[in-house]
Amino acid sequence: MTAFLATLGGKLADTWLSLLVLPGLLYLAVAAAGSVLGHRNPFGRGLLTERIDTMAGTPATHSPGTVVLVAALVLAASAGTSRLAGVLGGGVERMWLGDWPRPLRPAARALTRRRARRWSAADARYRQALTARALRAAAESRDALAPDAPDGPPALDDPADRPTTAELGEARNLIALARPVRPTWMGDRLLAADARVYQAYAIDLTSAWPRLWLLLPDTAHGEIQAARSALTGAARRGAWGLLYVLPALWWWPAALVVAVTWTGAWRQARLAVHEFAELVEATVDLHGRDLATALGIACEERLTAAEGLEITRTLRKGA
Structure with missing residues (x-):
């Protein structure tokens, strides 16, 4: 027990140092140095050294x-700043996922409508390309069966100049x-997992996920939790940028620090959201049958919409 407590204390100390003290100390150092240097002489090392020497020469030092009191205040301020970054990180994560506060909801609705119009236009182009490809395939099949038939009207454009269906689908x-229902890509990416699961299996993911989570092995738990933690960490770094x-x-x-930190955090958050959504869908694909079996629903081969609809009815309990 003593060894366990010693190990636990060491881990807690390392976590406290890395997550609370060091980022806060760096922030306070930048703020203090910047207040001395200012805009006119942003890299004046001599001015900074002179100010430090002046402070070191005072009797109080x-x-x-x-010295102990100042050190304690600096550590407390560092920890408090880091805690503030953690709180702001929660707000950043909500903004990224499209859960905007009430004063910003008109802007969120306008942005959602704009994204929905862009998606609908891209989807229409993709479906038109699919139809055109099917027509070309049918025409080529007819030409192969009747090679002596007269050619149809000449093409108005070179097929090589047209974007492929894969390119149009990727653009969409x-x-x-x-179809977007949130003002941000990250929010829609998470909701798309729910929509795609329901479209494929008729399973309400909101109702099924807690039960499915209980059936997962530890390896799957670790992968999903790691992706979720990556999103939380990215939001925290975005808060530091703010x-x-x-x-x-x-x-x-310091504005350069803002730009680099925020951009890196935003890109990492997009990757984390995509990975998390993919893992959620993969979990249903691989363990959906286990959920049906655990609920007493017959599912001998692959999971289909029929079994999925029965799962949804069972879990919703008539709601």
């Missing part, structure tokens, strides 16, 4: 009590995998 999927806007007001190089 030679008092052990003062870059907007969303299903916090660096404040020192950027008096020290412009």
Whole structure:
């Protein structure tokens, strides 16, 4: 037990140091250095060194009590700043997933309508390309059966200049995998997993997921939790990017930190959301039969919409 507590204490100390103290210390150092340097002399190392020497020469810095008090205040401020970043990270994650607060909901609805129009136009182009390809295939089949038949009207454009159906489908999927109902790509990507599962299996993922989670092996738990943690970590880094806007007001190089941190966090969040959604769909594909069996629903071969609809009726309990 003593060894276990010692190991646990070491892990907690490492976590506290890496997640709370170090990022907060870096932020405070940037804010303090920026307040000394300012916009006019952003890289003046001599000015910064002079200010540090002046502070070190004051009588208070030679008092052990003062040094301990300042160190404690700096550590507390670092931890508090990191906690603030964690709270802001939750807000950043909600914004990325399209769950916007009430004052921003008119803008969210307008953005959702715009994304839906773009998706509908891209989907129409994709379906037209599919129809045109089917017609060309039918024409080629007729020509093969009747090679002496007169040619039809000449093509108005070169087929090589037309985008392929795969390219049109990819262009549509870059907007969303299903018709957008959220103002952001990340929010729609998660909802698309729900829609695709219901379309394929008639399973209400909201009702089925807690029960399905209980049936998963530890390996699947770890993969899904890692993807979810990656999204939370990216949102936290995005929050740090927002916090660096404040020192950027008096020290412009901090604006570079904002741009790099926010861009990297946003790209990582998109990857994490995509991976999480893929894992959720894969979980239903691989373990949907296990859920049906656990509920007493016969599913001898592959899971189909018939068994999925019975799962949904059972889990909703008439709701």
